[in-house]
Amino acid sequence: AQRVTQPEKLLSVFKGAPVELKCNYSYSGSPELFWYVQYSRQRLQLLLRHISRESIKGFTADLNKGETSFHLKKPFAQEEDSAMYYCALVIGSGYALNFGKGTSLLVTP
Amino acid sequence: NAGVTQTPKFQVLKTGQSMTLQCAQDMNHEYMSWYRQDPGMGLRLIHYSVGAGITDQGEVPNGYNVSRSTTEDFPLRLLSAAPSQTSVYFCASSGPRDGGYTFGSGTRLTVV
Numbered sequence: 092a093q094r095v096t097q098p099e100k101l102l103s104v105f106k107g108a109p110v111e112l113k114c115n116y117s118y119s120g121s122p123e124l125f126w127y128v129q130y131s132r133q134r135l136q137l138l139l140r141h142i143s144r145e146s147i148k149g150f151t152a153d154l155n156k157g158e159t160s161f162h163l164k165k166p167f168a169q170e171e172d173s174a175m176y177y178c179a180l181v182i183g184s185g186y187a188l189n190f191g192k193g194t195s196l197l198v199t200p
Numbered sequence: 201n202a203g204v205t206q207t208p209k210f211q212v213l214k215t216g217q218s219m220t221l222q223c224a225q226d227m228n229h230e231y232m233s234w235y236r237q238d239p240g241m242g243l244r245l246i247h248y249s250v251g252a253g254i255t256d257q258g259e260v261p262n263g264y265n266v267s268r269s270t271t272e273d274f275p276l277r278l279l280s281a282a283p284s285q286t287s288v289y290f291c292a293s294s295g296p297r298d299g300g301y302t303f304g305s306g307t308r309l310t311v312v
Contacts, residue, residue: 140300
């Protein structure tokens with residue numbers, strides 16, 4: 092089965108603390124993975140794609156095929172990072188996305 | 201360049217009514233898809249398309265129809281609305297396979 096698991100529904104951290112949002116996947120083959128962010132009542136925005144290995148807004152994510160994980164990390168959380176974060180996996184030849192259920196990140200001062 | 205445009209933004213339907221959610225993109229993207237977003241469920245794939253004239257079902261296709269007569273448009277039709285279809289619907293499109301999807305702003309649908 093091709094699925095994405097985000098084990099934490101809610102993650103609360105203090106401003107300046109490190110953040111790690113977990114994502115595990117199940118996929119036979121080479122996965123294509125993304126992180127999307129959704130600020131309150133807005134559209135989803137692409138945050139990271141695993142093939143680019145770039146850092147956006149201070150976030151990074153590394154694909155670990157051995158652990159089938161694609162965790163999102165940021166060394167120092169900011170209040171404006173508070174949002175819903177979704178991990179997504181490309182499924183099938185149609186290039187559709189299978190999303191995890193999301194993790195709500197709350198950064199408090 | 202408007203990106204992905206969804207209309208309407210809000211809609212209230214009565215049970216049994218039909219309607220079409222519109223989605224248009226101006227980026228000449230091949231891939232388009234529809235998702236519904238429900239609390240605690242994340243986003244679930246309804247239907248998707250890999251190009252004009254080609255569509256396929258996703259995880260939750262029952263009660264919905266799609267067609268892709270042009271590259272730009274990918275409407276989602278609710279055949280006979282049910283309260284279980286109350287949700288926020290997002291349309292998305294993508295070009296190159298590694299480009300990631302661009303999402304529309306969503307349609308908030310309530311079925312009473």
